[in-house]
Amino acid sequence: MSTIKEVAELAGVSVGTVSHVITGAVPVTEPLRKKVQDAIHKLDYHPNHIARSLKTSKTRTLGVIVPDLTISFYPQVIRGAEMAARQQGYTLISVNSDDRADRQRELLSLLRSQRVEGILLAAAAPGSAGPQTIEAGVPVVYLDRIPDREEVDTVSAEDLKAAEMAVQHLLDAGYRRIAIVTGPQILRNERRRLQGYREALRKAGVGYDEALVWEGNFRPEDVAALCGPRLRDAATRPRAILSTNGPTGLGVLRAFHDCGLSTPGDVALVTFDELTLDDLFTPAITTVVQPAYDIGFRAAQILIDRIQNRGEGTAEPVTLRLPATLRVRESSRAI
Amino acid sequence: MSTIKEVAELAGVSVGTVSHVITGAVPVTEPLRKKVQDAIHKLDYHPNHIARSLKTSKTRTLGVIVPDLTISFYPQVIRGAEMAARQQGYTLISVNSDDRADRQRELLSLLRSQRVEGILLAAAAPGSAGPQTIEAGVPVVYLDRIPDREEVDTVSAEDLKAAEMAVQHLLDAGYRRIAIVTGPQILRNERRRLQGYREALRKAGVGYDEALVWEGNFRPEDVAALCGPRLRDAATRPRAILSTNGPTGLGVLRAFHDCGLSTPGDVALVTFDELTLDDLFTPAITTVVQPAYDIGFRAAQILIDRIQNRGEGTAEPVTLRLPATLRVRESSRAI
DNA sequence: CTGTTAGCGCCTTCAA
DNA sequence: TTGAAGGCGCTAACAG
Numbered sequence: 001m002s003t004i005k006e007v008a009e010l011a012g013v014s015v016g017t018v019s020h021v022i023t024g025a026v027p028v029t030e031p032l033r034k035k036v037q038d039a040i041h042k043l044d045y046h047p048n049h050i051a052r053s054l055k056t057s058k059t060r061t062l063g064v065i066v067p068d069l070t071i072s073f074y075p076q077v078i079r080g081a082e083m084a085a086r087q088q089g090y091t092l093i094s095v096n097s098d099d100r101a102d103r104q105r106e107l108l109s110l111l112r113s114q115r116v117e118g119i120l121l122a123a124a125a126p127g128s129a130g131p132q133t134i135e136a137g138v139p140v141v142y143l144d145r146i147p148d149r150e151e152v153d154t155v156s157a158e159d160l161k162a163a164e165m166a167v168q169h170l171l172d173a174g175y176r177r178i179a180i181v182t183g184p185q186i187l188r189n190e191r192r193r194l195q196g197y198r199e200a201l202r203k204a205g206v207g208y209d210e211a212l213v214w215e216g217n218f219r220p221e222d223v224a225a226l227c228g229p230r231l232r233d234a235a236t237r238p239r240a241i242l243s244t245n246g247p248t249g250l251g252v253l254r255a256f257h258d259c260g261l262s263t264p265g266d267v268a269l270v271t272f273d274e275l276t277l278d279d280l281f282t283p284a285i286t287t288v289v290q291p292a293y294d295i296g297f298r299a300a301q302i303l304i305d306r307i308q309n310r311g312e313g314t315a316e317p318v319t320l321r322l323p324a325t326l327r328v329r330e331s332s333r334a335i
Numbered sequence: 336m337s338t339i340k341e342v343a344e345l346a347g348v349s350v351g352t353v354s355h356v357i358t359g360a361v362p363v364t365e366p367l368r369k370k371v372q373d374a375i376h377k378l379d380y381h382p383n384h385i386a387r388s389l390k391t392s393k394t395r396t397l398g399v400i401v402p403d404l405t406i407s408f409y410p411q412v413i414r415g416a417e418m419a420a421r422q423q424g425y426t427l428i429s430v431n432s433d434d435r436a437d438r439q440r441e442l443l444s445l446l447r448s449q450r451v452e453g454i455l456l457a458a459a460a461p462g463s464a465g466p467q468t469i470e471a472g473v474p475v476v477y478l479d480r481i482p483d484r485e486e487v488d489t490v491s492a493e494d495l496k497a498a499e500m501a502v503q504h505l506l507d508a509g510y511r512r513i514a515i516v517t518g519p520q521i522l523r524n525e526r527r528r529l530q531g532y533r534e535a536l537r538k539a540g541v542g543y544d545e546a547l548v549w550e551g552n553f554r555p556e557d558v559a560a561l562c563g564p565r566l567r568d569a570a571t572r573p574r575a576i577l578s579t580n581g582p583t584g585l586g587v588l589r590a591f592h593d594c595g596l597s598t599p600g601d602v603a604l605v606t607f608d609e610l611t612l613d614d615l616f617t618p619a620i621t622t623v624v625q626p627a628y629d630i631g632f633r634a635a636q637i638l639i640d641r642i643q644n645r646g647e648g649t650a651e652p653v654t655l656r657l658p659a660t661l662r663v664r665e666s667s668r669a670i
Numbered sequence: 671c672t673g674t675t676a677g678c679g680c681c682t683t684c685a686a
Numbered sequence: 687t688t689g690a691a692g693g694c695g696c697t698a699a700c701a702g
């Protein structure tokens with residue numbers, strides 16, 4: 001790989017002039033500029049970002065850590081973030097934490113070593129890692145998986161309202177005995193969704209029954225195993241279910257399948273996040289669609305803003321909640 | 336962010352000693368080592384990869400370019416590649432080309448500027464970009480979307496056999512008039528799949544009908560529009576369809592929906608790539624499952640091998656074809 | 671406008 | 687075993 005020095009030699013100018021041509025910060029006369037461009041082309045020269053970063057201590061790179069890239073919610077978030085980053089001339093590095101705190105710690109350290117200028121973080125389930133990164137001066141914006149601390153920038157769906165809307169919809173459709181299947185309650189967004197459920201019931205004057213709150217995790221098999229026993233008995237099972245995330249929703253469906261139940265006939269279902277790419281399949285599931293792309297996009301914008309206005313003291317933390325939409329389909333048909 | 340110099344000062348040693356502790360290349364006596372470790376911890380010091388890379392000209396970073404991260408095949412590939420990379424101490428940067436050649440060119444340049452040591456490339460549809468990267472000495476391994484040139488390392492599914500197997504299955508199930516809906520034939524893997532289709536028909540002594548080869552693209556809407564007119568007339572429509580990728584498969588399904596057709600009753604369907612995350616939905620679609628994770632994993636291994644054995648002249652190009660499996664479901668029920 | 675030069679933070683000889 | 691010094695490629699003063 002050729003260097004700036006080689007370009008300078010071939011063009012018959014100094015390295016400074018070449019640098020000026022590249023950065024455009026200092027004007028260069030046309031004939032010289034052309035000679036430099038030609039040399040760059042001839043040598044297939046690509047400026048070494050590494051060296052540039054070392055000098056300027058700006059990498060123009062953002063990192064994003066997600067629990068699992070194969071959960072369809074996250075690729076969309078990443079696309080959004082990438083788009084926002086690109087618009088501002090930033091690059092995005094994405095990595096998976098496998099939802100493990102230790103792995104997340106490693107990655108945080110790695111990203112810091114890579115000198116990313118900011119980090120988007122969908123925290124691993126056990127939460128808590130991250131504060132020291134902030135203290136060290138690398139801005140972090142939390143996504144989706146939001147910690148309990150107040151003083152951080154966060155972007156997510158309006159979890160409470162979204163869940164409330166979903167339950168309201170079920171109530172409107174005539175369902176009363178509604179269960180909720182959640183992810184780990186250690187996650188704040190999962191707690192907020194549960195709150196939304198309670199809120200909707202409260203407003204409708206429907207009693208809240210602890211026995212209808214089923215706390216699961218992000219493995220569909222586990223969720224299916226959890227739901228199975230509680231669904232078999234027709235006398236005690238709920239008439240409708242809200243599941244608060246995609247993997248959980250799949251688990252519920254599998255439990256239906258295992259128990260020979262159909263939806264909405266036996267049990268109605270509303271789930272967060274699309275389970276299929278489309279509504280071409282049966283049963284068509286009513287879905288709370290989170291604005292995944294926008295969450296990524298806005299989060300990256302906020303992060304870049306933080307990076308660029310670092311000097312200005314500690315501005316207010318941003319708390320952005322984007323509305324989810326309800327896509328009504330067959331699985332919650334009115335009774 | 337603290338530097339190696341600060342660590343040295345706090346520990347009361349020279350920077351050289353700190354460096355020795357960090358790299359482990361030169362032995363350091365225990366008491367000194369401990370003092371250094373303490374200082375590192377106290378300062379929350381993270382070695383600056385940038386500076387290290389500049390010095391060693393090794394970034395231990397790989398880049399992967401995919402057309403679209405939201406096509407579910409690619410996240411799996413990336414997970415596999417990430418795993419292989421991690422095992423060897425490499426990091427993976429992933430970026431989207433939007434299936435555009437110009438964007439891909441930019442990204443290739445970007446990755447080179449970032450001094451990634453190797454690139455995994457699922458080429459954008461129009462193909463062709465890439466050679467100059469290879470010439471410049473950054474190894475490239477092609478994935479899934481493979482160029483026509485022979486002298487490059489490539490990893491993909493056994494496209495021909497996979498398609499042949501799918502068609503064979505349809506033939507075994509009693510179908511004869513079988514159409515194929517492909518992606519752009521400019522892509523070699525799409526051509527190979529078409530060849531597999533022809534091969535199966537030939538072996539079975541079933542005539543090949545040009546009118547049953549429908550070339551589409553990766554936008555389901557377009558594919559639906561393409562298929563619609565050819566499906567409406569019961570007299571001329573095929574009795575079964577093979578679609579050679581996920582987006583195409585979705586397009587076919589949408590066309591079924593638009594035309595009021597059901598599968599397998601009216602038209603049987605086999606598609607490459609899972610359309611739903613699971614088989615809980617109806618119609619359950621028979622699927623050719625590509626070993627996406629393995630494709631990523633093996634490709635990254637090959638790439639790292641190339642990087643580490645760069646000296647050894649030009650070893651034979653590796654051509655790795657991994658077998659796909661057929662997951663038989665309802666949509667291809669025997670008649 | 672153009673050229674010269676001093677580091678950015680680190681690793682790696684090379685001496686001590 | 688430890689320390690001192692040079693330089694990786696580049697940018698940003700500064701001098702011409």
